[in-house]
Amino acid sequence: MTFSTRVPPTLQPNAVSRAVAALRAAGTSLIDLTESNPTRAGILYPPDLLSSLSDARGLSYRPDPLGLMETRTAVATDFARRAITLRPEQIALTASTSEAYSLLFKVLCDPGDEVLVPQPSYPLFEHLTRLDGVSSVPYLLEYHGRWSIDLPSVQRALTPRTRALLVVNPNNPTGHFVSAADLDALAAVCGPRGIAVISDEVFADYELAPASEPRGVLAYRDDVLGFTLGGLSKSIGLPQVKLGWIGVSGSRSDVRGALERLELACDTYLSVSTPVQLAAPELMRRGADVRRQIQQRVRRNLASCVDAASSSPACTVLHAEGGWYAVLRVPTLMAEEELMLRLLQEDAVLAHAGYFFDFPRESYLVLSLLPREETFAAGLTCILDRFRDVHA
Ligand SMILES: Cc1ncc(COP(=O)(O)O)c(C=O)c1O
Incomplete structure (x- = not known):
């Protein structure tokens, strides 16, 4: 076979x-x-933490490809907790961050296209890209008392097939946040070339040390198409509940184009369950x-x-x-x-x-x-x- x-x-x-x-x-x-x-x-989880999953409204099915508006509003409120302003309409729900990557590779890449990934970083990128028929091409991180992006290595990794660049913010396992200076430089490389930036912020709530330099915020930029990822798996320690999200930012026309395509991809699978969407606002509140x-x-x-x-x-x-x-x-x-x-x-x-x-x-x-x-x-x-x- x-x-x-x-x-x-x-x-x-x-x-x-x-x-x-x-x-x-x-x-x-x-x-x-x-x-x-x-x-x-x-970790002590309240035994009834998942009780909101039995909301009777979950007995009726009225799918919305990007997710129920009340849940997207709750995610926007969750972003606001980190001083990130995104409208609910800029948010798409997914079953997990891993699924968010897969959806983004589908809407951004053709088979054989390339995605730049940090090195060292999360080992699953190799599989996530390969399963969607795209290649991961590393760019380097450098340690000099703190981690930063080796920008010449980003330039070297670019090819005409580069479609997206991933940052993990803070990165797994190096634990560094992307600095404002590094993000400015990445946007200057990616924006004009039509390369999207994906910022995986699943660990953003887990600050271990005060910022030694200003941190970059992708969601505020309009000079590059940006996707900010998060999910309940890390934000409230519930990987089994299966809810993630993508916040889309950039120029008005890029955001519209990306959301329309994400809507089509999400509509094809409709993978986020109604009970989890209805439960999310309460889960986010109690999960704190x-x-x-x-x-x-x-x-x-x-x-x-x-x-x-x-x-x-x-x-x-x-x-x-x-x-x-x-x-x-x-x-x-x-x-x-x-x-x-x-x-x-x-x-x-x-x-x-x-x-x-x-x-x-x-x-x-x-x-x-x-x-x-x-x-x-x-x-x-x-x-x-x-x-x-x-x-x-
Ligand atoms: C950097 C990073 N992104 C995403 C994930 C997976 O998140 P999810 O459970 O939402 O797929 C992990 C899991 O460890 C991770 O380390």
């Missing part, structure tokens, strides 16, 4: 996944510092408490990470401004994969290696800041202990 090249030719688990499966099968309980599912991280707990968790874990690493001079926690991750630079005593396997087999600690996110060189570990504080501290101690006797 011949399958599409949109899916990889081999789907075998890698050495780390095999080791995790073997340890779990043997009953070993792991300290999982890759956990990115908030519903498994000891879940968000506060997650904010507290990630800030505490980052603080304990910085504190613990300060007594391990060979290890450095890279500066993070937002998100759910810490990046730890460790001495290269072995390949990252071997380090991961040793951490698993000798300490029962699971952490992501930098190569998973396409860091340009070794050795980095990416630690989720979501686990309970005691779990996070225990795993971190095992990692740092390995480098205690290495001198910086």
